[in-house]
Amino acid sequence: MKSSSSGRPTLGRFLFRLAARLRGSRSLEILAEIERAPFAPVEEVRSNQFRQLSALLAHAEVKVPYYRELFRGMGIASRDIRSLADFARLPTLSKDVVKARLRDFVRDDVPLASLMLHRTGGSTGIPLEFYQSRDYVDASDAGTYRNLKQCGWRPGEMVAFFWGDERAAAMPKIEFEIRQFLRRSYYFDTFHSGPEEMARWAARFRRLRPAVALGYASTVVRFAEFLEAENLHVPPLCGVYTTAEKLYDPQRKTLERVFGCHVFDCYGSAEIRNIAAECPHGRMHINADFVVLEIARPAFPGGPCPFVLTSLRNWTTPFIRYFNEDCGYLLDETCSCANRFPLMRLDIARINDSFVLPNGRVMHGLFFTHLMYGSEGVASFQFHQTARDHIVLWIVPGAGHPEGRQRSIREAVRQVEALSPGVHVEVRETAQIPLSSAGKHRFTRSDVGAEGTTAASGRS
Numbered sequence: 117m118k119s120s121s122s123g124r125p126t127l128g129r130f131l132f133r134l135a136a137r138l139r140g141s142r143s144l145e146i147l148a149e150i151e152r153a154p155f156a157p158v159e160e161v162r163s164n165q166f167r168q169l170s171a172l173l174a175h176a177e178v179k180v181p182y183y184r185e186l187f188r189g190m191g192i193a194s195r196d197i198r199s200l201a202d203f204a205r206l207p208t209l210s211k212d213v214v215k216a217r218l219r220d221f222v223r224d225d226v227p228l229a230s231l232m233l234h235r236t237g238g239s240t241g242i243p244l245e246f247y248q249s250r251d252y253v254d255a256s257d258a259g260t261y262r263n264l265k266q267c268g269w270r271p272g273e274m275v276a277f278f279w280g281d282e283r284a285a286a287m288p289k290i291e292f293e294i295r296q297f298l299r300r301s302y303y304f305d306t307f308h309s310g311p312e313e314m315a316r317w318a319a320r321f322r323r324l325r326p327a328v329a330l331g332y333a334s335t336v337v338r339f340a341e342f343l344e345a346e347n348l349h350v351p352p353l354c355g356v357y358t359t360a361e362k363l364y365d366p367q368r369k370t371l372e373r374v375f376g377c378h379v380f381d382c383y384g385s386a387e388i389r390n391i392a393a394e395c396p397h398g399r400m401h402i403n404a405d406f407v408v409l410e411i412a413r414p415a416f417p418g419g420p421c422p423f424v425l426t427s428l429r430n431w432t433t434p435f436i437r438y439f440n441e442d443c444g445y446l447l448d449e450t451c452s453c454a455n456r457f458p459l460m461r462l463d464i465a466r467i468n469d470s471f472v473l474p475n476g477r478v479m480h481g482l483f484f485t486h487l488m489y490g491s492e493g494v495a496s497f498q499f500h501q502t503a504r505d506h507i508v509l510w511i512v513p514g515a516g517h518p519e520g521r522q523r524s525i526r527e528a529v530r531q532v533e534a535l536s537p538g539v540h541v542e543v544r545e546t547a548q549i550p551l552s553s554a555g556k557h558r559f560t561r562s563d564v565g566a567e568g569t570t571a572a573s574g575r576s
Contacts, residue, residue, distance in 0.1 A: 128300055129272030135298040140250070144271060146258035151265070153405045154455040161456050165404045166200065168428045173197055175223075176434045182220040183436065204410060208424055209438045211244050221433045222247055231432065236386045246387060249432035256429070259390035259406055260330075263382055266396055267355025269327045272300055276321060278331025278339065280306040302326065306335045314342045321350050329375065333358035334557035337367040340374040345515070352376035357393075359384060361557070362462070364485060383462050385442070388427045388435055392460055401457040409460065411446055412439070421445060421463070471562050473536035474504045485559045487528040493521030498549050501562040505538045511545050 136144055156164070173194035176183035186207070187193060197203050214221060222228065231247040261271060269275075287295070296302045302324055304317055317339060329336055336358055343350060353375045358367075359382040371379045381400065383392040390406045402409050410424040425438045443463035451459060471479045484499040488509075491497075495514030501507045509528065513521060529541045549557065 128274065129270070131298050132272035132300045135300075138298075141254050141257065142251070143254045143257035143261065146255050147261045147271070150258060150405060151262060154262075154401065154403075154457045156456060158456050161404050161458075165408065165428070168405065169203065169408055169426065170194070170197070172426075172428055172431060172434060172436070173203075175431055176436065179223040179225060179431075180221065180434055181224055182217055183434065185220075200408075203408075203437075206437050208412070209436060211439075211441075214246060214435075215244060218245060218247075221435075223432055226432055234386055244387070246435075247433045248430065252389075252427075252430045252432060255406075256389040259403060263357060263380065263390075263393045264328055264330070264355070266380065266393075267328060267378060269354050273327035273354075274324050275301040276304060276324065276326040276329040276331075277301045278304045278306060278329065278335045280332070304331070304335075304339075306332055309335055309338065311342065314339055315346075318343060318346070318348045318350065325351050327354045328357060329353055329355075330357040331359070332557075333361040333363045333367060333381075337370055338557075340370050344370070344374050350375070355380055357382055362559075364559075381462075383442075383460075385440055387440060388425050388430075388438060391425065392462070395451060395453045395455050397451055397453045399451045399453070400460050400462060401451065401455050402460050404457045409446070410437070411444070471499075471501045471507070471560075472504060472564050474538040475536040477536055479535060484532070487531060488524065491521065491524035491528075492516040493518060494524060496549055496557070498558060499532075499560050501564050504564055505540060507532060507539065507541050509541055509543045510549050511543060512547065512549060513545060 133144065135141075153161075153164070173183075177187045177194040178184070190206075197206075219228075222231070226249070228247065231249055232253070234246055234248055236244045264275070292303075302320070304320075305313075309317075336356060342348075355377050356371045356375050356379045358371070358379065363379070363381045368379050368381075378396060380394045380396075382390075382394065383400065384390050388407060390403050391409065392400050392402045394400050406427070406429055408426040408428065411421040412424050414421055421443055423440060423442050423444060425440055426436050427434065427438075445461045445463070447459040447461060449459050450456075471484070473479065488494060488497045488499075493514055493516030494511060496512040498510040499507055500510060509525070509532075511521070511525065525543055529543065532541050533539050
């Protein structure tokens with residue numbers, strides 16, 4: 117792979133550190149503390165993780181009303197949890213509980229006015245609200261920097277940041293430009309990412325000469341496809357980091373081809389950040405100094421394994437044994453790289469992306485994406501299950517012969533309807549598939565739960 121030609125500008129490093137000081141951020145100090153953690157011996161990684169977990173539980177028992185009540189109700193103390201097996205006996209935390217008792221998850225010696233209120237989007241249109249502290253954001257930023265350093269990026273080199281954030285879009289233009297220049301992270305708005313915007317992105321990208329690109333997988337891929345289709349060349353990057361959505365193999369190949377670098381897939385969420393990241397060998401390592409990751413039994417036979425997550429860095433509003441509705445597997449393997457953090461595999465990344473059919477058959481969302489991804493004449497698509505027996509296939513027509521598009525659609529419909537008697541696929545063409553409330557594109561979407569009812573929640 118090619119390396120970035122952006123160099124190692126002294127000005128960028130100076131501005132980056134200046135911006136951190138002006139914001140009161142400790143992210144660079146934390147980076148120095150955590151940089152070598154993945155390379156410690158396995159037993160040391162495990163012991164350090166449990167030591168962090170024990171300290172978090174002791175703190176939550178004393179300082180956080182919800183957990184104080186939880187321990188008392190169970191008739192135990194945090195000191196009684198002496199192993200991960202003991203820890204697994206604590207109840208899981210759902211989004212509904214967080215919604216109902218938001219204030220009780222905040223440590224009682226911290227005023228709400230000092231915290232940042234965050235919201236996640238949801239397929240129901242009802243966001244999950246929660247608070248986060250400056251300390252947690254700083255630690256999360258440090259974890260991101262550690263991920264980026266794997267490709268050769270150094271603090272101060274420009275990052276092209278593809279994200280959905282309405283607050284940034286509403287900022288006065290001069291303030292926005294100064295902010296991005298100082299922070300060395302230029303924001304490309306996924307809420308406004310049509311062909312005209314992408315043409316401007318390409319010009320800006322060439323001027324910025326970023327070392328890395330980071331953001332929503334689907335948006336970075338669409339930008340790469342736009343560059344390729346328009347025969348627009350940009351300087352090669354040190355690395356591309358995708359997150360927030362499932363990254364498919366054809367997408368990875370497109371990014372590698374267009375940006376001339378290795379692609380690193382990362383996993384995190386708004387509530388619990390920096391869960392895992394790929395290493396240069398393409399294996400996804402759990403950030404054991406940031407989270408404890410467990411898996412629960414599938415919600416229904418044949419379904420994916422839900423994650424149960426605990427953030428080790430968030431002491432102001434702890435999420436302990438949190439059921440975030442994402443899915444995957446823990447791997448009892450070792451990687452040939454020097455990173456000794458444990459390995460995982462991310463599944464489709466939403467429980468409700470598995471489709472439950474009239475005959476009870478459960479189909480992984482990847483089955484559907486493989487039917488259409490890369491089809492001639494299809495710019496974008498989405499399979500949306502609205503009932504057990506009804507799936508809408510949304511198609512955004514693209515370049516290519518219409519007959520080729522129709523052949524691909526007919527074959528996809530045939531294969532889906534053959535999965536179960538009674539299934540009907542309705543094909544609809546549209547100029548644009550709406551993004552989620554967070555600005556993401558979803559290739560598969562199911563409103564159907566395990567019992568065939570409309571799902572009550574979902575990730576954005």
